[in-house]
Amino acid sequence: MKSRLIRYALAAMLCGGLTASAQQNVPLVSAHRPATSASPVAEPLVARVNGAGLSQKDLQHEMQNQFPYSEVHKGRVPGQYSAEVRQKALQQIIFDELVHQEAKRRKMGVVAATFDEIMRQAKGRFPSKTEYETYAVQEYGSVRGFENQIRRAILIAMLVDQEITQKARTTDAQVRQFYTANKKRFLKPESVWVQSISLNLPENATPAQRAQARKRAETVLPMARAAGNYEEFGKLAEKYSEDDWRIMMGDHRWLHRGRLPSAVETVAFRLKKGETSEIIETSEAFVIVRVNGKQAPTQIPYSQVSKSLRADLEKARLADLRTQFEQKLRNRYKVEELK
Numbered sequence: 001m002k003s004r005l006i007r008y009a010l011a012a013m014l015c016g017g018l019t020a021s022a023q024q025n026v027p028l029v030s031a032h033r034p035a036t037s038a039s040p041v042a043e044p045l046v047a048r049v050n051g052a053g054l055s056q057k058d059l060q061h062e063m064q065n066q067f068p069y070s071e072v073h074k075g076r077v078p079g080q081y082s083a084e085v086r087q088k089a090l091q092q093i094i095f096d097e098l099v100h101q102e103a104k105r106r107k108m109g110v111v112a113a114t115f116d117e118i119m120r121q122a123k124g125r126f127p128s129k130t131e132y133e134t135y136a137v138q139e140y141g142s143v144r145g146f147e148n149q150i151r152r153a154i155l156i157a158m159l160v161d162q163e164i165t166q167k168a169r170t171t172d173a174q175v176r177q178f179y180t181a182n183k184k185r186f187l188k189p190e191s192v193w194v195q196s197i198s199l200n201l202p203e204n205a206t207p208a209q210r211a212q213a214r215k216r217a218e219t220v221l222p223m224a225r226a227a228g229n230y231e232e233f234g235k236l237a238e239k240y241s242e243d244d245w246r247i248m249m250g251d252h253r254w255l256h257r258g259r260l261p262s263a264v265e266t267v268a269f270r271l272k273k274g275e276t277s278e279i280i281e282t283s284e285a286f287v288i289v290r291v292n293g294k295q296a297p298t299q300i301p302y303s304q305v306s307k308s309l310r311a312d313l314e315k316a317r318l319a320d321l322r323t324q325f326e327q328k329l330r331n332r333y334k335v336e337e338l339k
Contacts, residue, residue, distance in 0.1 A: 046090060048336040049097040062089035090337065095322075096156055098329040103155040110154045118150055163325050168317040175310045179302050186300045189256040192268050193293035195233050196250045197224060198285040200242040216240075217279045217286035224288045225276045233276070233290045243285070254295065264289060 043055040066089045067077045077085045126132040136146035179186060199217045202209055220240045227233040234249025241250055257265060261282045271277060271291040280287045 045338050047094050047338055049094060050101055050333045052097060052101070054093050054097060058093050059086065059089055062093050065089070066092070094335055095326055098326065098333055098335070099156045099159050100152055101333055102329055103159045106159075108155055108158060110151050114154060115151060118154065119147065122150065164318060164321045167321055168314050170310050170313045170317065175306055175313060176302060178313060179305065179309060183299060186305055188298045188300055190269070190297050191254045191256045191295045192291050193254050194252045194260070194268050195230065195237060195290045195292060196245060196252060196264070197237045197241040197288045198243040198245070199240070200285045214279065214286050217288065221279055221288055224290070227276065227290070230292055254293070
């Protein structure tokens with residue numbers, strides 16, 4: 001359970017702040033131990049923020065948060081991921097401490113009702129009061145230490161919500177303005193509905209093998225061109241085609257440019273609906289295609305993209321605001337990363 005307990009409790013309570021950030025996959029707030037000033041008996045430190053130490057244990061807790069499968073690996077991060085996860089975790093605990101110190105500088109406080117509700121949820125994750133108190137002592141030195149950590153995490157979440165999450169909110173007018181200014185990004189490309197029959201070539205085919213494959217294609221071509229509809233062509237594909245599409249009656253459904261071999265694509269987009277090609281030679285096969293439908297480029301309506309577009313814009317804004325806010329804090333507070 002460890003420090004994830006605080007993350008869960010905060011996420012449940014602060015649905016307008018921390019949770020919104022988490023849904024955007026932007027790591028804004030973590031839940032590790034409070035930083036402490038260095039002392040002769042302190043745990044090894046990995047960083048200092050304005051003199052407040054961040055310990056190796058802080059880092060280990062955050063590495064477990066950053067790596068979703070840490071519990072499967074008995075609380076450890078596999079070696080191939082360790083350096084990357086460590087760096088992300090280190091930057092996260094530094095960011096959290098920067099935000100915490102800024103919240104204290106601004107004399108921000110935790111509303112009693114908010115604290116009481118989060119504590120109620122936190123305690124509710126334990127089967128008994130005794131187990132809760134045992135956890136608090138083991139992980140934070142005392143029940144008071146755990147409660148102080150909850151207060152710290154709330155302050156961090158409050159300031160992040162104020163400086164990042166709320167400012168990242170995007171209005172309907174802003175979303176529509178972006179859509180209008182970037183309409184080409186929301187253009188559904190020209191597409192064709194294609195069936196195919198492929199007579200495959202072996203790897204590194206010899207001229208004789210190519211000639212044999214072409215002869216098979218020439219045998220199939222008159223039947224394919226005589227096929228009057230989807231079903232008739234599809235039955236030929238099931239019988240004669242030598243690629244995996246045969247089990248789908250050769251049906252590739254709707255495709256836009258870039259999804260077919262270039263030689264096949266050129267012919268397919270030139271054909272009219274209902275027409276069947278001549279034999280098309282590629283590096284891997286001799287191909288016959290039938291076009292069952294064509295669609296010109298169409299503009300995707302705003303109503304279809306507004307929700308996902310808003311999410312994308314807010315996600316990008318969250319990341320930008322976090323970077324800007326962190327840089328502002330680093331300019332104000334001294335940060336030391338210790339080897």
